Amino acid sequence: MLLLTNAKILTFDENMTIIEDGAIFIENGTIKDIGNTEELEMKYPDAVFKNVKNKIVMPGLINTHTHLYSTFARGMDLKDKPPSNFVEILKKLWWRLDNTLNEKDIYYSALFAICECIRNGVTTIFDHHASYNYIDGSLDIIADAVKRCGIRANLSYEISDRHGKEKSQAAIKENERFIRKVQLIKNSHLKGLIGLHASFTLEDETLKTVSELSQELNIPIHVHVAEGIQDYQDSVKRGYNGVIDRLNRFNILNPGSLLVHGVHIQKEEIDALKRSGSYLIHNPESNMNNAVGASPIKSFIENNIVTGLGTDAYTHDMFESIKMANLLYKHESKDPRVGWNEVYDMAFINNKKIASRFFDKKLGSIEKGLPADLIVVDYSSPTPIEKENVFAHILFGMNGSMVQTVLVDGKILMDNREVTFLDYEQLRRKTQKQARDFWKRF
The missing domain is CATH 2.30.40.10 (Urease, subunit C, domain 1)
Incomplete structure (x- = not known):
């Protein structure tokens, strides 16, 4: 007591x-x-x-989109010319990084990142993982870090065809294995979603398989959507009206699916997005850092699309993401009156709604019985x-x-x-040592 x-x-x-x-x-x-x-x-x-x-x-606080695997990117030399656009950022940094991670990297990257979440007042996260050098069992490694730290975490593996069909099938199996496991153990701190990278790195056959798995498990999708203009252009080249149209054709956009970013969702796709019952997750700092543009938040809100707030691991400080979401909304609208209610709703009403849905209990409020x-x-x-x-x-x-x-x-x-659950300075030293080893392999 x-x-x-x-x-x-x-x-x-x-x-x-x-x-x-x-x-x-x-x-x-x-x-x-x-x-x-x-x-x-x-x-x-x-x-x-x-x-x-x-x-x-x-x-x-609740963070509805982050990447615990990104810890070692901080201060890392890309050993290449600086990327000049979004796809180059993915190819030169993130896809090389996730294809280098080993078991020890995954654990220390997750453990340190979770501690940073705690140190910034974040108690619930939705993580989107990728480690194409180490797929099978990778979500269990992160789950071990979650259990050690004591937070609530919803985990998913980022399925992609960018490393070939064999690895995308392994990623699908990792999601299925982990979800079945957490459904069986019924841990109130640990849940799972089916992760997808982005439409432009996924073939139709993979989307069909994932859709069938989603229906079988009755589990929604956690997916990057129209973050860069290239995602939209790829869908059009494949014969669709946009990313939302393509994903919708494969029944990926189900009630409760987390659609992350949404920067280049087109006006004509908004109605389909609204009807799907999916959630949109805004990540303002990451979008600005990658120079991909600003999400059309005003359109989402006007159409009653539940819009949450994440960090995309740009930071673990949700206070910082809240401030930036407010500034960006004002800046894009050229109107100092906006942002107040909209960003408050994202962080303190919609994130609460999203987390409460997936953790089967009301979170984000101080009330008797919670x-x-x-x-x-x-x-x-x-x-x-x-x-x-x-x-x-x-x-x-x-x-x-x-x-x-x-x-x-x-x-x-x-x-x-x-x-209180570990020696933080010792963890920091071990993480730095692991980071140096990772940088040599990168």
């Missing part, structure tokens, strides 16, 4: 309730009671009291924090480095900026 006391609680419930001098009573991983500190201290005298000293307590996935943020505001201005404080005041304490299912994963 744990009692967090003396907190300013931002519940992110339907009414955006704020509790001053609040306390949260946690038992068996669940929020059992919320209220005034003095009252709950008297009500639960046998609990372990943890005084958070007037800091902010809010739900753990999992105790909480973060304590050391944010000292010069102005009042009220329900009408919470998002403004997040945009202009908070960042991931302010996160002091992180709990998932009531278990403390980080306290006073120190992760």
Whole structure:
């Protein structure tokens, strides 16, 4: 039994309730009671009291698209001329990287990245993995890192024909094997989706096979969609109206599928996207970094397409992604009035909806009966924090480095900026050593 006391609680419930001098009573991983500190201290005298000293307590953040395998890319020499467009970025960096990863690389890349998520207040992630030098069992390696760290993670393997049919078939089998495994063990922290890279690296036969597997397992797809203009152009060359049209013809766009990026989705495809019941995941920083353009977020929102927010592993700090999504929306719209409600909905309503669907329990809120996935943020505001201005404080005041304490299912994963389940400095040293070995092989 744990009692967090003396907190300013931002519940992110339907009414955006704020509790001053609040306390949260946690038992068996669940929020059992919320209220005034003095009252709950008297009500639960046998609990372990943890005084958070007037800091902010809010739900753990959710990242609906990331790549844990990308850790070793930071600071790496490509040993080649700098890529000048999106396809060159894929060929010179990411496809070489994923074709170099070995078992040890996968583990340390994932373990360190998950720790970075925790250190930035992210408690739930949707990961999209590729390691074409090591396919079979690769998702189990990541799952081991997830279990060690204690977060919630939905994992998928990125199926692609770019390395040939034999490897794409192995990738399909890896998704199927892992999904059947997690369905059997029913771990509330570990789930799976069927991963696809992007339409322009997939043949029709592969899409047909994946569609049949999706229906058999009753599991949606996690796929990159129209990130670069080349994806759209490839679909047109194959005789389709665009990426959405092609994927829709193969029943890839099912309710709950995660369509990532969507930068070059065409206006005439929006209606089909809306009817599909799929989710669109926006990754603003990655799109700008790759110079692929900006997603037509306004069109998605106007057509009631549920749009979530991810990072594409450009960062593990969702506060940073939230800020950039707001700025990009304003910049593209040339209107300083927009972005407020839209980005708030992406991060704190739609991400919650998406995660809650796949983890079979409501996440992203502080309410009685919900999992105790909480973060304590050391944010000292010069102005009042009220329900009408919470998002403004997040945009202009908070960042991931302010996160002091992180709990998932009531278990403390980080306290006073120190992760509790491993020696972080030792992990950093081991990861750097592994990175140097990886760079030699790259």
